[in-house]
Amino acid sequence: MAYNEPANSTQLLNHPFNDKSGFSGFIASATIMPDSSAPFSPANCIRSRIEAFDGQGGMQADWYTPGVISYPDMYCRFWWRTNPQFQGRIVANKMFFMRGFGTNGYFGMFGGPNAGNANFYMAMGINTSGLLDANLYPNVSGGTLVPGVWHMIEAYIKCSTTRSSNNGIIRWWVNGNLVGDYTGMNYCGPNGEGLYNWTWSETWDGAQDMGRSNTVAWEHWIDHLYISTGGTVTPSPQPPTISSFTPTSGPVGTPITIVGTNFDPSPSGNAITINNVACTTLGAVPTQLNTAVPNNGTSGQVKVVTSAGTALSSTNFTVTVPDPGGGTGGGTGGGAGTTTGTFTTDFSGTQGPRWYYLNQDGTQMTYSSGSQLWQGTQLYQGIWNGGCHPGATSAAVLKYVVPGTGSVRITGNYADVDTGGGNGVICSIKKNGAALTGGGPFAISNGDTAGQSYDITNSVTDGDYFTFEVASGGDNNYDSTRLNPVIVYTPQSQPEEVITLTLTSISITEGSQGLVTLTISPTRATDSIITLESSDSTIASVPATATILANASSVGINIVAGVPGTATVTATLGASTTTSTVTSVEEVVDPEPDPEDPDPPVSPTLSAYTDFLLAYRWF
Numbered sequence: 001m002a003y004n005e006p007a008n009s010t011q012l013l014n015h016p017f018n019d020k021s022g023f024s025g026f027i028a029s030a031t032i033m034p035d036s037s038a039p040f041s042p043a044n045c046i047r048s049r050i051e052a053f054d055g056q057g058g059m060q061a062d063w064y065t066p067g068v069i070s071y072p073d074m075y076c077r078f079w080w081r082t083n084p085q086f087q088g089r090i091v092a093n094k095m096f097f098m099r100g101f102g103t104n105g106y107f108g109m110f111g112g113p114n115a116g117n118a119n120f121y122m123a124m125g126i127n128t129s130g131l132l133d134a135n136l137y138p139n140v141s142g143g144t145l146v147p148g149v150w151h152m153i154e155a156y157i158k159c160s161t162t163r164s165s166n167n168g169i170i171r172w173w174v175n176g177n178l179v180g181d182y183t184g185m186n187y188c189g190p191n192g193e194g195l196y197n198w199t200w201s202e203t204w205d206g207a208q209d210m211g212r213s214n215t216v217a218w219e220h221w222i223d224h225l226y227i228s229t230g231g232t233v234t235p236s237p238q239p240p241t242i243s244s245f246t247p248t249s250g251p252v253g254t255p256i257t258i259v260g261t262n263f264d265p266s267p268s269g270n271a272i273t274i275n276n277v278a279c280t281t282l283g284a285v286p287t288q289l290n291t292a293v294p295n296n297g298t299s300g301q302v303k304v305v306t307s308a309g310t311a312l313s314s315t316n317f318t319v320t321v322p323d324p325g326g327g328t329g330g331g332t333g334g335g336a337g338t339t340t341g342t343f344t345t346d347f348s349g350t351q352g353p354r355w356y357y358l359n360q361d362g363t364q365m366t367y368s369s370g371s372q373l374w375q376g377t378q379l380y381q382g383i384w385n386g387g388c389h390p391g392a393t394s395a396a397v398l399k400y401v402v403p404g405t406g407s408v409r410i411t412g413n414y415a416d417v418d419t420g421g422g423n424g425v426i427c428s429i430k431k432n433g434a435a436l437t438g439g440g441p442f443a444i445s446n447g448d449t450a451g452q453s454y455d456i457t458n459s460v461t462d463g464d465y466f467t468f469e470v471a472s473g474g475d476n477n478y479d480s481t482r483l484n485p486v487i488v489y490t491p492q493s494q495p496e497e498v499i500t501l502t503l504t505s506i507s508i509t510e511g512s513q514g515l516v517t518l519t520i521s522p523t524r525a526t527d528s529i530i531t532l533e534s535s536d537s538t539i540a541s542v543p544a545t546a547t548i549l550a551n552a553s554s555v556g557i558n559i560v561a562g563v564p565g566t567a568t569v570t571a572t573l574g575a576s577t578t579t580s581t582v583t584s585v586e587e588v589v590d591p592e593p594d595p596e597d598p599d600p601p602v603s604p605t606l607s608a609y610t611d612f613l614l615a616y617r618w619f
Contacts, residue, residue: 002176002266002268002269002417003077003154003176003417003419004154004156004171004173004176004178005075005077005154005156005228005231006073006075006156006228006231006232006233007231007232008230008231008232009075009228009229009230009231010228010229010230010231011226011227011228011420012065012066012071012074012227012228012229013063013198013225013226013227014224014225014226014420014421015063015224015225015226016041016044016223016224017032017041017044017045017046017222017223017224017225018032018044019032020032020046020061022063023061023062023063024062024063024064025060025061025062025199029047029048029049029050029057029058029059030046030047030048030059030060030061031046031047031048031049032044032045032046032047033045033046033047033221035221035223036368036375037150037368037370037371037373037375038079038150038221038223038224038371039079039150039152039223039371039373039384040079040152040223040224040418040480041223041224041380041477041478042223042379042380042382043379045221045222045223046059046061046221046222047219047220047221047222048200048202048219048220049217049218049219049220050202050204050210050214050217050218051214051217052214052215052216052217053211053212053214053215054210054211054214055205055210055211056204056205056210057204057205057210057218058201058202058203058204058205058220059200059201059202059220060199060200060201061199061200061201062197062198062199063197063198063199063225063227064196064197065195065196065197068196069196070100070101070189070193070194070195070196071194071195071196071229071230072158072159072194072195072229073156073157073158073159073169073194073195073229073230073231073233074098074156074157074194074195074198074227074228074229075154075155075156075227075228075229075231076096076098076154076155076156076198076225076226076227077152077153077154077225077226077227078152078153078222078223078224078225078226079150079151079152079153079222079223079224080095080150080151080153080220080221080222080223081148081149081150081151081220081221082147082148082218082219082220082221083147083148083217083218083219083221084147084148084370085147085148085216085217085218086113086147086148086218086219087112087113087114087213087214087215087216087218088109088112088113088114088120088147088218089114089209089210089213090114090209090213091209092108092109092110092123092125092135093108093109093110093112093120093202094106094108094125094201094202094203095107095108095109095153095200095202095220096155096198096199096200096201097197097198097199097200097201098155098157098195098197098198099195099196099197099199100159100188100189100193100194100195100196100197101189101190101191101193101196102128102189102190102193103128103131103159103187103188103189103193103195104126104127104128105124105125105126105127105128105131105132105157105170105187106124106125106126106127106201107122107123107124107125107153107155107172108122108123108124108125109121109122109145110122110123110137112145112147113147114213119144119145119146119147120144120145120147121137121138121142121143121144121145121179122138122143122145122153122172122174122179122180123135123136123137123138123180124136124170124172124180131163131186131187132185132186132187136170136180136182137180138179138180139180139181139182140178140179140180140181140307140308140309141177141178141179141307142179143172143173143174143177143179143180144174145174148370149370149371149372150223150370150371151174151175152173152174152175152176153172153173153174154172154173154174154176155171155172155173156169156170156171156172156233157169157170157171157187157195158170158233159187159188159192159193159194159195160185160186160187160188160192161188161192162186162188162192163186163188163190163192164186165186166184166185166186167184167185168183168184168185168186168187168188169182169183169185169233170182170185170187173307176268176269177307178237178307178308181237181308198225198227200220200222202220204218224420226420237262237264237306237307237308238261238262238308238309239262239306239308239309239310239311240260240261240262240263240264240270240304240305240306240308240309240310240311241260241261241262241311242258242259242260242302242304242311242312242313242314243259243260243261244258244259244260245257245258245259245302245313245317246259248315248317248318249317249318249319249320250293250318250319250320251293251319251320251338252293252294252295252296252297252319252338252339252340253292253293253295253338253339253340253488253490254292254293255282255290255291255292256279256290256291256292256293256302256317257288257289257290258272258288258289258290258291258302258304259287259288260287260288260289260304260311261286261287262286262306262308263284263285263286263287263288263289263304263306264284264286264306264307265284265285265286266284267281267282267283267284267484268281268386268484269284269306269307270284270289270304270305270306271304271305271306272289272291272302272303272304273302273303273305274293274294274297274298274299274300274301274302274303274317274319275297275298275299275300275301275316275317276300276303277294277296277297277298277300278294278345279291279292279293279294279297280292280294280340280342280344280345280486282411282486289304292340292486292488293317293319294340294342294345295339295340297319298319299316299317299318299319300316300317301313301315301316301317302316302317338488338489338490338491339403339488339489339491340486340487340488340489341354341355341400341485341486341487341488341489342486342487343355343385343386343398343400343412343483343484343485343486344385344386344484347384347385347386349367349369349372350367351364352401353401354400354401354403355398355399355400356398356399356400356401357374357383357397357398357399358397358398358399358467359376359377359378359381359391359394359395359396359397360391360393360394360395360397360469360471361394362397363377365377365381365382365383371384372384372385376391376394376396377391377394378391378392378393378394378476379391379392379476380392380476380477380479381394381396381476382396383396383398383483386482386483386484387417387480387481387482387483388470388480388481388483389470389476389479389480389481390425390470390471390472390476390479390481391472391476392472392475392476393472395469395470395471395472396469396470396483397467397468397469398467398468398469398483398485399465399466399467399468400465400466400467400468400485400487401463401464401465402460402462402463402464402465402466402487402489403489403491404460404462404489404491405460405461405462405491406459406460406489406490406491407457407458407459407460407489407490408456408457408458408460408466408487408488408489408490409455409456409457409487409488409490410429410454410455410456410457410458410466410485410486410487411453411454411455411456411485411486412453412454412468412483412484412485412486413451413452413453413454413482413484414427414440414442414444414451414452414454414470414481414482414483415444415448415449415450415451415452415481415482416444416445416446416447416448416449416451416480416481416482417449417480417481417482418478418479418480419446419447419449419478420478421446421477421478422446422473422475422476422477422478422479423445423446423473423474423475424443424444424445424446424448424473424479425443425444425470425471425472425473425479425481426440426441426442426443426444426470426471426472426473427440427441427442427443427444427452427468427469427470427471427481428440428441428442428468428469429454429456429466429467429468429469429485430466430467430469431458431464431465431466432464432465433467436456436458436466437456438454438455438456439454439456440452440454442454443473444481446478451482460489466487468483468485470483498576499520499521499522499524499528499573499574499575499576500520500521500576500578501518501519501520501530501571501572501573501576501577501578502518502519502521502578503516503517503518503519503557503569503571503578503579503580504516504517504580505580505581505582505583506559506580506582506583507582507583507585508559508561508582508583508584508585509561509584509585509586510561510562510563510564510584510585510586511561511562512560512561513558513559513560513561514558514559514561515556515557515558515559516556516557516559516569516580516582517554517555517556517557518530518546518548518554518555518556518557518571518578519553519554520548520553520554520573521553523551523552523553524548524550524551527547527548527549527550528547528548528573529545529546529547529573530545530546530547530548530571530572530573531544531545531571531572531573532544532545532546532557532569532570532571532572533569533570533572534567534568534569534570534582535567535568535569535570536565536567537562537567538562538563538565539561539562539563539564539565539566539567539582539584540559540560540561540562540567540569540582540584541559541560541562542557542558542559542569543557543558546571559582561582561584561585562584563584564584564585564586565583565584566581566582566583566584567581567582567584568580568581568582569581569582
C-alpha cells in the first residue's frame with residue numbers, strides 16, 4: 001500500500017527491531033520476538049506484554065533525535081498488532097507519543113471490547129495543558145483497529161510557530177487511509193520548540209483498573225519503525241466530485257472513464273464501486289479515473305471514495321448482457337464477453353483456480369490467515385494483497401492461468417513500496433515460463449515509487465499461464481514491491497453455426513386442419529425453438545413456436561385454415577429462415593333441390609293400382 005510520508009523528507013530512523021539499539025527506557029517485558037507473519041520486515045519484532053490479572057507490565061521504548069535536536073515536524077510509520085485476545089482498558093489505551101520540550105501528546109486506541117464494541121479506533125490525546133483543547137478523534141474515516149491483525153500506522157505532526165499561531169497540522173492514517181486530519185492546531189513547546197522524541201508507552205503500570213480488566217494476557221507487537229522530517233506537506237485533501245463518466249452502459253469488462261475533481265493521484269487511493277460492487281482503479285490523475293466493469297458488476301450508481309470523502313454520480317451505469325455468440329443464427333459459438341482478473345480484488349487464501357502464490361521453484365507458498373499473507377520458504381519472502389517481497393535467492397512468484405483460448409491484455413505496475421534502503425529488485429512477466437515481449441526484466445531501484453508500468457497484449461490457448469516474478473537484487477532487505485496486475489481475457493470467437501430450415505406447403509379446405517413438416521439440417525445436440533409467423537392469420541393460423549427436439553430432424557406443425565385464400569408461413573431460427581404457402585380452399589357442397597322445380601312424376605305402378613281401387617269401389 002502507498003505511504004503518506006511528505007515528499008522530500010529526510011530519514012531520521014529506519015529500525016527493523018532485530019535488536020534494541022538506539023532506544024532507551026526499555027523495561028523488562030520489551031522483548032525481541034520472531035513473527036513470520038510480520039508484513040514488512042519479518043521475522044523479528046518488539047513485543048510488550050502484561051500477564052493476566054497483573055497490575056504491572058508492558059514496556060517503554062524511547063527514541064530521541066540525533067543530538068536531541070528538535071525538528072519543526074515529524075512523520076512516523078510502523079506496523080503493529082495486538083494479540084487476538086487483547087481486551088484493552090475501558091479508557092484510552094495509550095500507544096505512542098510524538099513530543100518535544102513541554103509538548104506531550106499521544107496516539108492511542110479508544111473504544112474496543114471492554115467498552116462494548118467489537119474493535120477499537122485510533123485517536124490522539126493530550127497530556128500537556130495549554131495545547132489542544134480536547135482529544136482529537138477520527139474526522140475523515142473510522143480507522144478501525146482489529147485485535148490480532150497487523151495494521152500499518154502512520155502519523156504526522158507539524159508544529160505550530162507558537163502556542164497561539166494556529167498553524168500546526170496533526171494527521172494520522174491506518175493502513176494508508178487518512179483517519180484524522182486537523183489543521184489550525186497549536187502544538188509546540190513554550191517557546192515554539194519542535195519535536196525530538198518518539199516513545200512507546202502503554203502506561204499500564206499503576207493504572208487503577210489493571211489487575212482486574214486484564215483477564216487474559218495483553219500484548220503489543222511492533223514491526224519496523226521509520227521516522228523522518230522536513231518534507232513538503234501537501235494541503236488537506238478535498239472531497240472528490242464526479243461530473244461525468246463514459247460510456248454509460250456496457251457488459252462486464254467495459255472500460256470506464258470517470259471525470260471529476262479531487263481524485264487521489266495514486267490509483268490505490270481511490271475506491272471505485274458500481275452499485276456498491278468494487279471495481280479496480282486502473283489509472284488515476286486528480287481529474288480522471290480509469291476502471292472497468294467487474295465480472296460480478298450490476299447496474300447502479302458510480303461511487304468514488306478517497307481519504308477526503310465520497311463522490312456519487314448523478315446517473316446510473318447500466319450493465320448490459322454481452323452478445324452470447326453465434327450472431328443471430330442460433331449458434332452455440334463463443335464471444336460470451338470478456339473476463340477480468342484483478343489481483344487486488346481476487347486475492348484470497350486459496351490457491352487457484354486462476355491465481356497461484358508460489359516460490360521460485362514452483363512450490364506453493366503457505367497462507368497465514370492472521371496476517372493475510374502468503375509466506376515463502378525463505379526469510380521475508382511472501383505475497384500479500386497488492387504487493388510481494390522476494391527471498392534472498394528465491395523470487396516471489398504470482399501465477400495466473402488463463403480461462404481458455406483467446407487473447408489477454410495485461411496491465412499493472414511494479415514499484416518500490418519500501419524506500420528505507422536496499423539495492424532494489426528485478427521484476428519480470430513470463431508466459432509459460434519463457435520471456436514475454438514487454439514483460440521486462442525491469443530493474444526497480446530503491447526509492448523508485450513510480451516504478452515500471454506494463455501494458456501487454458498476447459494471444460493465448462487453453463492451459464497457458466503467466467507469472468509475475470520479483471527477485472532480489474542480491475540483498476533482499478527493504479524489497480517490498482508493488483504487485484497489482486489486471487488481466488482482461490477475451491475468448492476466441494467461434495464460427496457461426498450454419499442451419500438450414502425447410503417447410504412444406506399445404507392446401508386445405510377452409511375450417512379444417514392440416515400438418516406441414518418443418519425440417520432442420522444438420523441436426524443439433526440441443527432442442528431448437530423455431531418461431532412461426534403467418535402473413536394472414538385469418539387465412540392460416542399457426543402456433544407461435546415449434547420445437548425440434550435434440551438430435552431430431554423434423555417436427556409436424558398444425559395449420560388451421562380460415563377464410564379462402566393464400567397465406568405465407570415463415571419459420572425462423574437465428575439467421576435461418578424458410579417459407580411455405582398455405583392455401584385455404586372453399587368447401588364444395590352437393591346441391592339441394594330448387595323449390596321452384598315441378599313435382600316429380602308419380603310412379604306408374606302406384607297410379608294403376610290406385611285407379612283399380614277407385615273403380616272397384618264404385619261397383
